[in-house]
Amino acid sequence: MKIVICAGPPTSGKTTVLKQAARRLLAAGHRLAYLKIDVQFADEDEVFHDTFGIPARKIYSGDLCPDHCSVLVLGDAVKWAGAEGADLLFVETAGLCLRCAPYIEGALGIVVLEATSGMNLPHKIGAMLSLADLAVVTKIDLVSQAEKEVFRANILDAAPIDVIEADALHGIGIDRVVARMQRTAPVEGRLMLRGSPPVATCTICAGKRDIGWEHHFGVLRTLDNDLFYRGQ
């Protein structure tokens, strides 16, 4: 299964980019599944199911940090997507904590940033940008040529990753994002988190990077929303 993890601040355009990409990937014969992780509200699962007829679901992290939640449930989610017959899983994160990075080794990590968010944003966010493979800069239709260039220079200054500018509303720049998704190899074997979150209070923070609740201790949850405690 190919996995695309899409992170980025709220309303940066994650859903809009993924919808544009989904249309093209489905036309190219891919079988998609979609998972949205959010804290207390999301309707993207319905949008993806109704628009594209693909298996789609969401999970609310509630009191749990959404990026921790994603580490716990992604193991289940990959099994679910496989059982649904998908060959490519989109995961859209909540993107609330800019320090954490929900990317997985071997998956394509995309950070979606909006060009309208101020030119210094790339210097303010840490691992969410530096551990991604690709930054997609949305809303370029709203900013000047100069700002597009300054924004890109600031991203490259903060982290040497690939950058694609897009007007996601009109599908401009999306073909290149899709090509990158298609070039991504399927994730095989053990699923591992790419980096460790900055504060250590649980097994995930303390550097245990395995994906799936089975590998962790403390307050845990499954994709089916069972919330339970497992001591060491």
Place this chain on the structure above:
Amino acid sequence: MDIERITVIGGRGRSGDREPLEGLDLEMGAVISIVGPTGSGKTALINDIGLFANRNTPSLRQILINGSTPPEDCLDDPSRNPIALITQHTTFLSDLPVHRFLSLHARIRKHPRPADVVEETIDFANQLTGEPVVVDVAMTELSGGQTRALLIADAVVIGNAPIILLDEIENAGIDRTRALELLRRYRKIFVFVTHDPRIALLSDSRLIMHTGAMQAQLLTSPEERGMAERIRAVDDLLLELRERIRAGDRVAFEALGEAIARARSALSKEEGS
């Protein structure tokens, strides 16, 4: 990349029928207006050009540069993209002071003499606006017209894009005649989406749009060029009226006597004189 020519290979209009005009070639230095009623697909066409459409937009048009599909790398990086597209929604969001912001852009572009291009950009913008741009105010404090003027100046001078697409510059309240004169000093391909007859007649040709499809390209005839000159006096009359109203004056027909007389004589001139 040296741009010699950009080609639009026609696709289909909104109804799904083939476009009457099969294609459009714009040579380096061409100045063209895109005209047509509201909703006729003018903006859609320049969006197609701006994204190097490759039969992947609703119009199924294809864009070629120098006769072939554009190389990947010109899309990879906005500073290497030969096209600057200024839409009706494009604006500056940076709150840096004008001078610092433009210097930053010039530095990223690695201009050998950044101070000179910044100066040239501000000069250019000031020739288009009523009130000169104050260089130490924040970009976001500029007026709508000043913003528009500076967007154009920055794309032309610092950005130095060889192809410039502009959607409805007339709405910015900037001096259109002056803008065209100034822009023509730079050798570039200019594409204006416009509802303004003067901009259309001052262009080398105009493309007629209807129901989402390219209908025909009309070269501006010598007679039309002459007309642009002659209606200039009418335009100047309206501009003078605008200036007086802007300045807070009361206006009266008599007070505009001279401008009216000029307009009348320009319009009644014999053909060919």
